[in-house]
Amino acid sequence: MSTNPTPTLDALLRGAATRIDATDARWLLAHAVERPQGWLYAHARDPAPAGVAERFDTLVARRAAGEPVAYITGVQGFWGCEFAVTPATLIPRPETERLVELALAHLPARGGRLADLGTGSGAIALAVARERPDVAVLATDASEVALAVARANAQALGLSRVRFAQGDWYAPLSDERVDVIASNPPYIEAADPHLAQGDLRFEPPTALASGADGLDAIRVLAQGARAHLVPGGWLLVEHGWNQGAAVRALFAGAGLREVATERDLEARDRVTLGRAPGAAEAG
Ligand SMILES: C[S@@+](CC[C@H](N)C(=O)[O-])C[C@H]1O[C@@H](n2cnc3c(N)ncnc32)[C@H](O)[C@@H]1O
Numbered sequence: 001m002s003t004n005p006t007p008t009l010d011a012l013l014r015g016a017a018t019r020i021d022a023t024d025a026r027w028l029l030a031h032a033v034e035r036p037q038g039w040l041y042a043h044a045r046d047p048a049p050a051g052v053a054e055r056f057d058t059l060v061a062r063r064a065a066g067e068p069v070a071y072i073t074g075v076q077g078f079w080g081c082e083f084a085v086t087p088a089t090l091i092p093r094p095e096t097e098r099l100v101e102l103a104l105a106h107l108p109a110r111g112g113r114l115a116d117l118g119t120g121s122g123a124i125a126l127a128v129a130r131e132r133p134d135v136a137v138l139a140t141d142a143s144e145v146a147l148a149v150a151r152a153n154a155q156a157l158g159l160s161r162v163r164f165a166q167g168d169w170y171a172p173l174s175d176e177r178v179d180v181i182a183s184n185p186p187y188i189e190a191a192d193p194h195l196a197q198g199d200l201r202f203e204p205p206t207a208l209a210s211g212a213d214g215l216d217a218i219r220v221l222a223q224g225a226r227a228h229l230v231p232g233g234w235l236l237v238e239h240g241w242n243q244g245a246a247v248r249a250l251f252a253g254a255g256l257r258e259v260a261t262e263r264d265l266e267a268r269d270r271v272t273l274g275r276a277p278g279a280a281e282a283g
Contacts (some may be wrong), residue, residue: 006053008054009052012052013040020060031073032052043101059072084152087204088145089121089204095264112178115173115176119141119146124139124163125139138172140173142169178228178230185218186208188210215250222249225251225254232277237271251272256274260273
């Protein structure tokens with residue numbers, strides 16, 4: 001017969017904080033009790049409900065073994081929404097919100113079309129669709145499994161008008177032209193040691209690495225942009241902090257105009273933009 005008293009939620013948190021980051025522990029305990037994090041503050045001294053201590057211990061062990069919190073809980077916040085994520089999708093990053101802001105700023109004032117190439121969980125496409133119900137949004141990915149997650153996110157967010165299509169970069173667009181192409185493609189160098197460290201070990205390699213210099217996908221995106229943009233339309237691509245000059249050269253070499261790199265909140269090069277010729281005619 002066990003004489004151990006039921007631990008309080010606070011005691012569980014304190015115990016976990018010796019094994020994993022305290023913020024991660026709070027996310028995982030909220031997940032274990034199936035309540036929002038705020039609830040934990042009001043109920044810190046409550047005894048843990050039946051089964052929670054065991055469930056939480058399993059979650060903490062997974063995190064201690066390196067698994068990202070988002071894959072353990074199955075959700076990640078992005079653009080104020082909750083996105084389902086699985087090991088088939090990249091975990092959306094806060095810096096990608098900069099790409100969303102820029103995409104919104106480069107859409108026509110009314111209507112227009114946007115393609116999010118390599119949509120993963122659907123983060124970029126669905127954030128834009130949420131802000132601009134008047135824009136026709138197409139989201140593509142090479143991974144059918146990732147697209148299934150993105151479609152489920154669209155459904156959950158009430159954005160089922162967003163279209164999804166599977167295929168290699170521009171293939172799903174066929175002869176369709178759009179006003180804005182936005183992409184956060186894989187851009188890490190294939191031999192980068194970070195791929196074997198931390199959370200990156202758990203994310204899909206096809207979402208992360210792109211050839212020896214990390215620029216294979218961006219080369220394809222730059223080369224194909226003019227054939228898939230309306231005159232004066234914009235290509236916006238997220239990339240690594242040290243790739244700005246190389247990406248600008250690729251954009252200029254592909255005949256794009258007004259090429260520039262925007263920085264993220266930490267003042268690092270993050271998104272390069274370029275415009276298809278014909279802006280004057282497009283107005
Ligand atoms: C860095 S992840 C970005 C995911 C999502 N857009 C985000 O920002 O969270 C890159 C995405 O590109 C997709 N991808 C990789 N190669 C591709 C290809 N050849 N054609 C289309 N998508 C591709 C991956 O499956 C992955 O979902």
